[in-house]
Amino acid sequence: MAVGPAAPARVAPVSRVPGPAEPIDVTVVGRRMAAADVVELTVARPATEPLPQWTPGAHVDVLLPTGAVRQYSLCGDPADDRSWRLGVLREPAGRGGSGWLCEHAVEGTSLTLRGPRNNFALVDAERYVFVAGGVGITPVLPMVHAADRAGRPWTLWYGGRHRSSMAFLDELTRYGDRVRIRPEDESGLLDLAGVLADAGPGTLVYCCGPAGLIDAMQNRCRSLPAGTLRVERFTAVSQPVDDGADRDIEVLCQASGLTVPVPAGCGILDAVRRAGLDVLSSCTEGICGTCETTVLDGVPEHRDSLLTEEERAAGDTMMICVSRARGDRLVLDL
Structure with missing residues (x-):
């Protein structure tokens, strides 16, 4: 009996995944410059204690000694439960988290992490188009590896200011022309029409990078089927606010039985x-x-x-750090 080629492995569908609440103590066991302004940190638990499992697109919270909490994508191999790898872009105009890590996180430094959490999960598709700008390559890198191992057709478009600022180029050379390296000083901005030329039926597009790149991709993808484009942002977007949305409201915390007044100007x-x-x-x-x-x-x-348009319309979940209520009352599972 003739036997056809084996079916390609599936990329397991994963929805947004909340991470463990308990902090994890780790030690920096490796450090190198992955690009001119990107420090690669490898961390591990003491002795042989395994790290929690994660999937491509996941990030961890880094609880800094300064009291700040910052998020960094995991960019190593999900199959490795002994070490995690982070890519940290030094941002002189940032809030200090990257500066502390770039200056103080050396081999032997103890760090406290929380997670991992995945808001940018890789789900099964017939084909993928990956788009990364600058340090946006960090969550995309394990996606590329996963899609390749699963035998799915894929293309990566990777833009940056110049080659020296683009991390992990050495790891991507093995994929040949499936990886399109486009430094701005050599090629200009990414040609999004060309990028999306491969986005036929059954394709998912994953994009991470600067706000301008993500905004441009969202505008370009409006004519594609809903859910085709998946994005992860590093900075918040200013959202339109309904008139009167900052009124006094009341929040009933169902699980605890508390009713909490939330005055105007105060977050939930x-x-x-x-x-x-x-x-x-x-x-x-x-x-x-x-x-x-x-x-x-x-x-x-x-x-x-963070939420998709479909999730917003469903209205069954919310981020209480910034969101409020359209009416006078919310009942939350708190």
């Missing part, structure tokens, strides 16, 4: 914490998903930069 997260509830949060900007909360009743006024 701050109000429920003041009422004594221990709610995890991280970015406080609506981009990391740490404070995502189930909505049992009421209509949220979404101000995050």
Whole structure:
């Protein structure tokens, strides 16, 4: 009996995945410059204790000694439960997290992490188009490896200011012309029409990078089927706010039985914490998903930069660090 070629492995579908709440103590076991301004840190637990499992697109919270919490994508191999790899872009105009890590995180440094959490999960598709700008390559890199191992057709378009600023180029050479390296000083901005020429039926497009790149991709993909484009942002987007949305509201915390008044100008997260509830949060900007909360009743006024349009319309979850209510009352699973 003739036997045809084996079916390609599936990329397991994964929805947004909340991470473990308990902090993880790790030690920096490796450090190198992955690009001119990108430090690659490899961390591990002491002795032989394995690290939690993760999937391509996941990130961890880094709880810095300064009290700040910052998110960094995992860019190593998900099959490796002994070490994690992070790519940290030094941002002189940032809030200090990358500066601390680039200056102080050397081999032997102890760090505290939380997670991993996945808001940018790779789901099964017939074909992939990956688009990365600058340090946006960090969550995309393990996606490329996973798609390749699964036997799925894929293309990666990778843009940056110049080659010396683009991390992990050495790892991508093995894929040949499936990887399109486009430094801006050599090729100009990414040709998004060319990028999307491969986005036929059955294709998912994953994009991570600067806000301008993501905005341009979203505009270009409006004519494609809903859900074709998946993005992850590093910075929050200003959201339109309904008139009167900052009115006083009331939040019933169903699981704890508390009713919490939330005055105008006060966030839901701050109000429920003041009422004594221990709610995890991280970015406080609506981009990391740490404070995502189930909505049992009421209509949220979404101000995050994470939920899809379909999730916003469903109204059954919200990021309480930035979002409020369209009415006078919400019932939350808190």
